Amino acid sequence: MYFEPNEDQATFLSVLDQIASGDGSGWKVPADWSRFHWADELDRTLEDNGFYDCAIEETLGPVTAAAMIHRLARLSVTMEFAASAMLRPFLPPDLPRPIAVIDGDPAAAIRYLPVARSVLSIGEYEVRAAMLDDGDVQPVESLFAYPMGVFSATIGRWQRIDVDPRRVRESWRVAVAAELGGTLLGGRDAVLAHLRERRQFGQALGSFQGLQHRLAASATKIEAAYWLTLKAAQGLEAADSAVALGYVQNAATTVVYDLHQFMGAMGLTLEHPLHRWTYRARLLKSALGGAGENLKLAASRKWRAA
Amino acid sequence: MDFDWTDEERAYRARIRDFLRRELPPEWGDIARHGPGSKEQTDFSRTFCPKLAEAGLLVPHWPAEWGGADRPTWEHFILGEEMWASGEPRGAQYMNVNWIGPTLMRYGSDEQKQRYIPPMAKGQAIWCQGFSEPNAGSDLAALRTRAVRDGDDYVINGTKIWTSYAGLAETCFLLARTGGADTGKAGIAIFLVPMDTPGVEVRAIPSLIGHGDIHECFFTDVRVPASSRLGAEGEAWSIIRYSLANERVGIPRYELSARVLEEMVEDLKQQGRFDDPAIQIRAGEAAAACEAARLLTYRVVDQKARGGAPGPEANVARFAVVTADNSVTDFGLDFLPDFFSGLNRPGYLAHHERAIVAGIAAGAAEIQLNLIAHRFLDLPKVAS
Missing domain, CATH: 1.20.140.10 (Butyryl-CoA Dehydrogenase, subunit A, domain 3)
Incomplete structure (x- = not known):
């Protein structure tokens, strides 16, 4: 058992970190304070340099893809990376991205749809993909920090992809777990920086034990979620992926509540980017049925219940 | 990154499980019910641990010099998982294996090593740890048990509490203050105290966690030779840190x-x-x-x-x-x-x-x- 990345993984993740945190890159803390900021420049850089292909590289694989998703989700900006990185082994290489994923009700608002160039439908018995044309999608207003949209026309260009739908679904479950785990960590780190600097009652806020214990308990969950997700990415076993997603979705409720409490009124403004993490987390925590459904799934798969 | 066991590690776990299936008696569940510090489980460990030692499964991670086989960290950990999950048939002796033995190997005098380590490696030693006191639990550095130098001896006075395994232990890994009351961590030393030394009195405290697991230990004018001190005066904290780091x-x-x-x-x-x-x-x-x-x-x-x-x-x-x-x-x-x-x-x-x-x-x-x-x-x- 090795928890450290191999040489190729270490190099890959190190370069990714450098690109994602470069000074003056403009994508780390954009100034427009909108509910989300689409990081087109970063996304193109990653795509042009083959980062989204890591899951099909022999020495990188799905574990690296999950780690990459986790890292990108820590950023305050928004891109479509989870499906592109984690589902890459199952997709036609010419399927254009960004990719929107339908994993439930196709009539519901779907994240990334207004910016997506293709859409993937993961059904119980088949996986289908379609390229999107102008006029196929209607953007919708949303609470969540993603571009959300609905179909404005019936898509007639669906093509069945010859893959095992269960394996695609488990990969997607891991991808969502990685994205939610990274999102919680990104928000947590932004709040930690605030708590170290902000002083009240003559002390740094972060020195109060009432806050420290809650942050420490959350840190345990965020750490555990990361490793559960990477382990699930390695085997893509159904029980592991459901455990990983159910665990992090369960943790998200408390973590998001605490982060907003600790930011106080500053966290209610758009001047601090906390909302960009928490309002992504608030969507992801209900993905694929939410914590209850995924934990139930974990139990039923582990113990072969009905 | 790789989250799977190697074939060798799987085989090692299977070997331990096989041993446990063979050696744990049908009534083991009832024995384990009493808790690792109970007389039932301690008595059982006295026959079980020598069998483990004979099979090379008691201290495999220890150096060969002290009865081990220099086996990898992961095997030591797999062993610990299997033992705990089966109710810990090693009883109190898991402490010897995990940290007391390795700590003595690092800090013990030759005399201490020769006296204490071989019985541990054979599965024949029961120890307790004299750490907590009535006014020093989480704040361990506030402990008050005193060890006063008197010629070639120390004279120990004080009370330890919530001490696991003390009722049946032969030796105590004891923390006592040799410096002044205000010396904190820097004024503490470790003593290896035979529990049959005159002046040591043990009282079992009824508890929620099994029979005979929690005790109060009274040390009244307990005279021990200076050679029973582990490491130097004031060195206890760094030794304990090593022990914890080891575990x-x-x-x-x-x-x-x-x-x-x-x-x-x-x-x-x-x-x-x-x-x-x-x-x-x-x-x-x-x-x-x-x-x-x-x-x-x-x-x-x-x-x-x-x-x-x-x-x-x-x-x-x-x-x-x-x-x-x-x-x-x-x-x-x-x-x-x-x-x-x-x-x-x-x-x-x-x-x-x-x-x-x-x-x-x-x-x-x-x-x-x-x-x-x-x-x-x-x-x-x-x-x-």
């Missing part, structure tokens, strides 16, 4: 919790209740908590196996272990309360008693949270 993550409690959870699910299936979605969600939650604790623990073991320095990840793992133990305990109490009365599921009772210790022993859960805040999250010291 790092403590008992792999999640392994027993995960197995007890399996039994609980089987009972619910037998009762036709496991199709209830509410029960499935809670079972999934408890299973996830066990898996979380397991992976966080494995991460620390991996650091140790690579020769890495101890880090705050161990505190993160320890807190997750407490959460996992309680998650399984609560699951059982919520859905199978009838099995916590009577003796038809001794394993549930034994797990419950072990689980409620998880957040108290070897550093309270809240101490772990303090350490995570400072060392892992780099938050400032707590406001006064």
